[in-house]
Amino acid sequence: xxxxxxxxxxxxxxxxxxxxxxxxxxxxxxxxxxxxxxxxxxxxxxxxxxxxxxxxxxxxxxxxxxxxxxxxxxxxxxxxxxxxxxxxxxxxxxxxxxxxxxxxxxxxxxxxxxxxxxxxxxxxxxxxxxxxxxxxxxxxxxxxxxxxxxxxxxxxxxxxxxxxxxxxxxxxxxxxxxxxxxxxxxxxxxxxxxxxxxxxxxxxxxxxxxxxxxxxxxxxxxxxxxxxxxxxxxxxxxxxxxxxxxxxxxxxxxxxxxxxxxxxxxxxxxxxxxxxxxxxxxxxxxxxxxxxxxxxxxxxxxxxxxxxxxxxxxxxxxx
Ligand SMILES: Nc1nc2c(c(CN[C@H]3C=C[C@H](O)[C@@H]3O)cn2[C@@H]2O[C@H](COP(=O)(O)O)[C@@H](O)[C@H]2O)c(=O)[nH]1
Numbered sequence: 001x002x003x004x005x006x007x008x009x010x011x012x013x014x015x016x017x018x019x020x021x022x023x024x025x026x027x028x029x030x031x032x033x034x035x036x037x038x039x040x041x042x043x044x045x046x047x048x049x050x051x052x053x054x055x056x057x058x059x060x061x062x063x064x065x066x067x068x069x070x071x072x073x074x075x076x077x078x079x080x081x082x083x084x085x086x087x088x089x090x091x092x093x094x095x096x097x098x099x100x101x102x103x104x105x106x107x108x109x110x111x112x113x114x115x116x117x118x119x120x121x122x123x124x125x126x127x128x129x130x131x132x133x134x135x136x137x138x139x140x141x142x143x144x145x146x147x148x149x150x151x152x153x154x155x156x157x158x159x160x161x162x163x164x165x166x167x168x169x170x171x172x173x174x175x176x177x178x179x180x181x182x183x184x185x186x187x188x189x190x191x192x193x194x195x196x197x198x199x200x201x202x203x204x205x206x207x208x209x210x211x212x213x214x215x216x217x218x219x220x221x222x223x224x225x226x227x228x229x230x231x232x233x234x235x236x237x238x239x240x241x242x243x244x245x246x247x248x249x250x251x252x253x254x255x256x257x258x259x260x261x262x263x264x265x266x267x268x269x270x271x272x273x274x275x276x277x278x279x280x281x282x283x284x285x286x287x288x289x290x291x292x293x294x295x296x297x298x299x300x301x302x303x304x305x306x307x308x309x310x311x312x313x314x315x316x317x318x319x
Contacts, residue, residue: 001170001173001174001177001195001197001200002169002170002173002197002201002221002224002225002226003224004195004197005195005196005197005201005226005229005274006226006274006278008189008192008193008194008195008271009194009226009270009271009272009274009275009278010275011189011192011194012189012194012267012268012271012272013268013271013272013275015189015190016268016271016272017246017264017268018245018246018249018264018265018268018269019243019244019245019246019268019269019271019272020243020244021242021243021244021272021275021276021279022241022242022243022244023242023279025240025241025242026237026240026242026276026279026280026283027283028240028241029237029240029241029242029280030279030280030283030284033280033284033296035284035285035286035288037296038284038288038292038293038296039288039292041292041295041296041299042209042291042292042295042296043209044206044209044210048092048095048096048099049063049067049095049096049099049210050063050098050099050102050103051210052102053210053211053212053215057211057215057216058155058156058157059102060210060211060216061156061157061160061207061216062107062108062109062110062112062156063098063099063102063108063210064203064206064207064210065108065110065113065144065156065203066098066108066112066113066141067094067095067098067206068199068202068203068206069113069137069140069141069144069182069199070094070137070140070141071091071094071199071202071203071319072136072140072199072316072317072318072319073090073094073133073136073137074090074230074231074232074311074313074314074319075231075258075313075314075315075316076090076131076132076133076315077090077313078256078313079131079132079133080093080127080131080133083126083127083128083131088302088307089302093125094125097124097125097126098124101124106124109154109155109156110144110145110148110149110152110154110155110156111145111149111154112141112145113141113142113144113145113148114141114142114145114146114148114149115142115145116138116141116142116145117138118134118135118137118138119134120138121134121137121138121141122134132315136317139182139317140182140317143180143181143182144180144182144183147179147180157216159172159175160172160207160216166220166221167220167221167224168204168218168219168220168221169201169204169208169219169221169222169224169225170221170224172200172203172204173197173200173201173204176199176200176203177195177197177200181317182199182317183197183199183200185197185198185199185200185229185317185318185319187261187262187267188262189264189267189271190264194267194271196229196270196271196274196318196319198228198229198230198318198319199228199318199319201225201226201228201291202228204219204222204225205222205225205228205291205295207219208222208291222289222291223289223290223291224289225289225290225291226274226277226278226290227273227274227277227278227290227291227293227294227297228291228294228298228319229270229271229273229274229318229319230273230298230319231269231311231312231313231314231319232297232298232301232306232311233273233276233277233294233297233298233301234269234270234272234273234276234311234312235301235306235309235311235312236297236300236301236306237272237273237276239305239306239309242276243269243272243276245269246265249265253310253311253312253313254309254310256310256313257313258313258314258315259312259313259314260314261314261315261316261318265312266312266314269312270319277290277293277294277297278290280293281293
């Protein structure tokens with residue numbers, strides 16, 4: 001499945017009209033990155049994540065599955081930041097909100113996901129119930145929860161234990177994309193199917209990180225994942241001059257105008273992020289792989305150098 005993502009991103013960039021790659025600037029930017037910093041950053045930080053793997057692997061599994069079922073909403077971030085003025089990162093607010101819920105005794109298992117409502121999530125995150133993201137979060141969780149209740153004996157461990165091949169990440173990504181529309185992160189680009197599979201891939205990556213590649217995190221094919229096509233990593237490449245956006249598109253983005261999910265512009269931005277991370281990964285060598293480079297660039301992107309400029313905003317279940 002991740003090969004479909006890599007291949008389709010290359011196809012999009014060949015035809016792209018709104019985005020173009022500046023390979024000289026990309027190489028200049030890659031030259032500023034220290035591979036040791038990438039290695040150091042590639043962890044499941046416990047400052048905003050629950051990290052109880054050693055004591056309670058099932059609790060950890062429930063947490064990671066839940067976080068990555070709702071690891072989206074970047075298109076709502078201006079609204080979200082108005083509710084959480086101190087929090088700079090939407091993701092960190094969601095991850096830490098779920099961590100707090102578990103620490104207070106809440107359960108995040110498949111039955112929680114199957115039955116959770118927008119109201120319950122609004123209470124959990126401390127936002128108003130009519131915040132549009134709460135209904136989307138509930139829908140994604142209900143989809144995942146009901147599927148696991150019906151097909152895997154009601155536990156996420158039941159799902160993970162059925163990944164028996166030598167490419168379990170590909171298997172997991174394929175299952176999620178084929179069975180759950182909220183994970184089926186793909187689109188039509190000039191009539192041809194293109195794939196991103198961002199949350200399915202980042203789920204495999206987060207399990208790998210939280211479980212340090214063992215147990216529920218055993219993904220020997222982790223190095224085959226592509227980067228996770230969100231709105232921050234392409235934005236880092238734009239600020240560094242490696243991606244050049246069409247002038248009118250950039251004006252729309254900087255006005256905070258939403259880009260429609262599945263639009264040519266949105267597809268080209270996401271595909272460009274994938275190609276850039278592949279090329280930076282190849283330039284850096286050192287045994288690095290795209291998921292590692294992605295996590296590093298996403299954290300780098302939290303800095304004011306990047307976050308003081310608006311990224312593209314798309315309201316979608318995918319990132
Ligand atoms: N490409 C990429 N996108 C990522 C992440 C993460 C968090 N990953 C953590 C998990 C394990 C590691 O420890 C990482 O630290 C969230 N996102 C996306 O960002 C957006 C929110 O942005 P902001 O408003 O700034 O929080 C939203 O679309 C969300 O889907 C990543 O790693 N890569």
